[in-house]
């Protein structure tokens with residue numbers, strides 16, 4: 001039987017929502033599309049200094065309007081991918097599975113005993129911003145060239161970004177979530193062959209989550225980054241599929 005174009009996403013029989021489930025030790029953790037309503041809990045976590053001090057983009061204080069526009073943006077991104085895959089199921093009922101350039105699931109949720117769930121984090125792919133390229137003009141050019149490439153192109157460089165609620169740090173959840181995102185979706189469904197992560201210097205926990213998933217720590221670099229008024233030195237972590245390394 002030809003697998004569904006959503007393969008290997010599971011489908012929640014009650015809600016129809018696609019999801020990935022973490023393995024063994026973390027079976028109560030799932031990764032789903034962003035949902036309307038995720039704003040409230042997200043605001044609480046992003047305003048936690050243990051989270052935002054390692055993130056470049058969110059404005060602090062992180063206000064309801066910031067969360068609203070962000071959740072609309074990521075929901076749309078996820079919907080576009082899911083719509084494309086559902087359409088592909090009609091166009092290619094006998095396969096092959098079509099490549100996409102995004103992962104439609106990204107919000108990490110803890111499922112409680114009563115079946116309800118609560119958002120505890122985010123893990124996602126995007127096209128690399130090439131932070132490690134120190135020359136600004138060259139960096140912009142590389143971003144543009146990378147952005148133009150079609151889904152499934154093995155030369156696309158992707159970057160992973162993530163955060164997890166402080167209440168859940170240190171249990172191996174993000175290490176498992178990154179591994180799942182890479183092996184269940186990124187490699188087979190996006191054709192990712194080259195992935196990087198850019199962390200702020202000193203973010204040992206984040207570096208470890210990537211290293212434990214086969215990323216190589218390429219060391220520190222200074223591209224002049226200022227985040228919320230503070231100068232940042234960054235670390236480059238890099239993963240290449242065996243065929244291209």
Ligand SMILES: CC(C)(COP(=O)(O)OP(=O)(O)OC[C@H]1O[C@@H](n2cnc3c(N)ncnc32)[C@H](O)[C@@H]1OP(=O)(O)O)[C@@H](O)C(=O)NCCC(=O)NCCS
Nearest residue numbers: 051054162163164169170171172173174175204205206208
């Ligand atoms: C980075 C982050 C996602 C890690 O998630 P996590 O689920 O706590 O990580 P894990 O439990 O999978 O830990 C992986 C490894 O890092 C280590 N680690 C985790 N947090 C650490 C910390 N603060 N200091 C040192 N080591 C740490 C763990 O001990 C583990 O290593 P080990 O197995 O060798 O003992 C989480 O701490 C976080 O959300 N931080 C704030 C936001 C952030 O930094 N995002 C990443 C931006 S690049």
